[in-house]
Amino acid sequence: MTATKHVMVIGGGITGLSAAFHLSRILPAVRITLLESRPRLGGWIKSDRLELEDERGERGSVVLESGPRTLRPNSGALLELVHLLGLKDQLVTVSKSAPAARNRYIFFSPLTLLPSSLLGALATPFNPLLRPLLPAILGEPLRRANRPPKAEDESVNSFFTRRFGVDFARRFGSALVHGIYAADSRELSVRSAFPALWAAEELGRGSVVLGMRAAGRVLAEDMSGYDMGDVGQMMRNVSVYSFKEGMETLPRAMEAELATRANVRIIKGTGVVSVYAEEEDFKVRASRELPEDCPTHIISALPFQSLPEILPDPGLHFLIPHSHYSSVLLLNLVFPRFPHPAGFGYLVPRPEGGYSEVTEDNPGILGTVFDSVALGEQDTLPGAVKMTMMSGGPYKRRFGEPYLPEFLAALRQHLGIPVPDPLYHRFVVAKKCIPTPGMEHSARVAQLRHALLERPYAGRLEMIGAEAGGVSVGDCVRQGKEAALRIAQSVRG
């Protein structure tokens, strides 16, 4: 019976690749098509190795990332991929005790090291810039439970303000949101963006701190369903990891594996124009002619914003959450060796007066990553210092006209030390790269899921991706696997 079934995965970013990869393993006899509108797979994950020469004429290469640059070992779905794709010997890991893991800075003018332990936090009263931190955290369990009755959601800023105070919410909450969503914490839904914090408040009977402590035991991802070999063991002391050739190792390895499967067809450079659900199958029109057989099942890994246009079902349009996205302007920099703080990098909180227009004096920097501190092992250019400055998000920037001197001036101001001219730089515009869920987003996603179980879809259409189930790479890979399992169940009837 399964011989006539055909599953189409639409969207060849990390989510769609994961779905196709797991489908091809679970359903080796079912036809699987992976459709991608761009000429390459991998979506936002893109790594380039560049040959460079330094000021002394020494040559070597560096790996630069255009999107995410590290992964966290708390995702079983990712560790499983590392194992199944045989990528263990490609890993670059950062130990929990390394400076890149322990030293996180925040720009309060000057750059300020955040405490990495409770002992470190106890010393914060001696640092006037960090003085509000300790009372906010130690005092939180003593604050009475204050979530309004029947509250279904609120902004991240309102949540932090309610539990930790106004100052903490602006200084630390906004910076956290910059580092993950490149967004304004006043506009982001806490329930959708940080479901673990919302749940922790409930678990701690009003206290997020107590809830987080208990959550370590209760809410941590269950790794038991993943085939990780000994990769989980290898990661016991690891804070973050990547690969020798960068993050794109992961999508490239999945693509190479899929290319060996007789039942899988990868079609690039072909976008979907429309999808109509019929009783038994779907009629899919694409920008180029597709092979004859119609898919019986579809996994869409497209951004929600593109769905209303291709799905002519008014019932679904109403349910698809209206998404907002952050756009980020990245600046990859490679410097000759110079002494700079050894750490992960720094985040810049929301300015006291709010987000201003981007000007030549203020390029709207959200944070800077010191890439070579964590991932220097990827590079062969002796002493090369890699950094990535991130700007944009809630700052209103006119994309297309970035100007290097304004970024270097900001970096010099943030670091408070002389910074040499870079050996190399490149700007990367990542337009609408991270969804920023607004209020009620997760409730809408739940309604959408429910509707897709009803006719005419009846579990034959899945919608997954950063907006549906979390923005981290691990979330996307997990969703791909879970959708593949559900579709396999439906295919087998």
Ligand SMILES: C=Cc1c2[nH]c(c1C)Cc1[nH]c(c(CCC(=O)O)c1C)Cc1[nH]c(c(C)c1CCC(=O)O)Cc1[nH]c(c(C)c1C=C)C2
């Ligand atoms: C294009 C810029 C991005 C910013 N955030 C993301 C991107 C792609 C997405 C993102 N960043 C982080 C997470 C959480 C991951 C997890 O929980 O496992 C997500 C979904 C955390 C993070 N932020 C930065 C780094 C280096 C990391 C580790 C993971 C990664 O490499 O992305 C730095 C950083 N990201 C952004 C800013 C402004 C920033 C500043 C230092 C925006």
